[in-house]
Amino acid sequence: MSGPVVVGVDGSPSSLAAVEVAAREARLRGSGLRLVHAFGWPSGHVPPGVPPWNPADVGLRVLVDGTLADAERRAQAVAPQVDVTRDVVVGEPLTVLEIESRTAELAVVGTRGLGKFAALLLGSTAVHLVTHGRCPVLVVRGRPDPEGPVLLAVDGSRGAVGAVEFAFAEASLRGAELLALHVWNICTERAYDHPADPPFASYDEERLRAVEERLLAESLCGLRDKYQDVAVRHRLVRGRIRPSLIEAGGGAQLVVVGARGRGGFAGLLLGSVSQAVLQHAHCPVAVVRTGKE
Structure with missing residues (x-):
């Protein structure tokens, strides 16, 4: 049995939009939806007499429950048939989501949030989640x-x-066309005969182009037979x-990238390219790791 679709919730407009997307993804997969609010005491300060794992004693439970209840209503409005569970987990949001990803089929997050989620996809935190998440x-x-x-x-x-x-799989679930894009330039090293060939040799x-066309075709080999409906x-x-990549995504419903790469896409999520994609993409971006990478 596959795991649920997990979404981080903090009550911000961005996280509520993520809840709706996560509900649709759960509906497409026939899986459950898990709403998670990560609670961490500011700067590690815990009020005297309050157990650090129980924010209810300082009146926060009502606020948190209200946030999750609103998120659940949004999810059920989008996908009423999806089984929704919700939970408050004590810990830093990135750590909590990383742990949640170990049993999830998909983790969904927004680009902006409140509190600790505010910079979730800015700078090193995005790389952290993509690098260490298990889904x-x-x-x-x-x-x-x-x-x-x-x-x-x-x-x-x-x-x-x-x-x-x-x-x-996403294209099949959505009934959408799959557009496989490969970007290349003269800096590629795949066409040289020997590693010692000079980087500025004539080409x-x-x-x-023939090499890159073959690489593109071979990358999709096998899956076209498996997903004949795509x-x-x-x-x-x-x-x-x-x-x-950003321009091509202008008319797409989803962009899918790997967490590591080589050649044209090498380091896609480790530097300036990742920042450009996450900050300027015109549609949602799915980042997928392979194995332990």
Whole structure:
């Protein structure tokens, strides 16, 4: 039996939007939805006489229950048939979500929040969750086109295998087209005959293009037979990675990327490219790890 779809809730508009997306994802998967509010005492301060694991004694339980009740109403309005559970967990939000991801099928988060969730996807915290989480992470942002494709960023690395399968599965669940995008440029090293070849050696553009086309096709090999209901469209783009990916996502309903990569997408979630995707994507972004990477 698969785990639930988990979503972090703090009452902010962003987290409530994430709840609605998470409810739809749970409905598509036929799984449960788990609403989690992480409670951490500010700066580690616990009022005298109050057990650190029980915020109810200082009147916070009513506030937290109200937040979760509102989130549950939102979820049931979107997917009334989904089984919803909710819980307050004491701990830092990132630690709590990391632990929750161990038994979840999917973790869903918003781009902005209140309190400790405020910077969840800014800077190193996004990298932390993606790097240490045990399930795919869906970041809710932008305005997706419900009729658009699922956009898959392809780089051909072993670390992106999970992202490819996730993208196929999502396209199948949504009844959407899968657009497989591979960005390349003359800086690629795959077309050189020997590692010692100089980085600025002359190159054959047609040869390079043929290599990249083959890599794109091979990355999808096997899954097209498994997901015969998914219409797949290839797109090979020579250009800069960040603007190409962001532009292509303009008409998509979801962008799927791997947590690690090589070549054009190397380090996608470890530096400036990750910041560009998470801050400027026009639709939700799913980040998928493969194995222990």
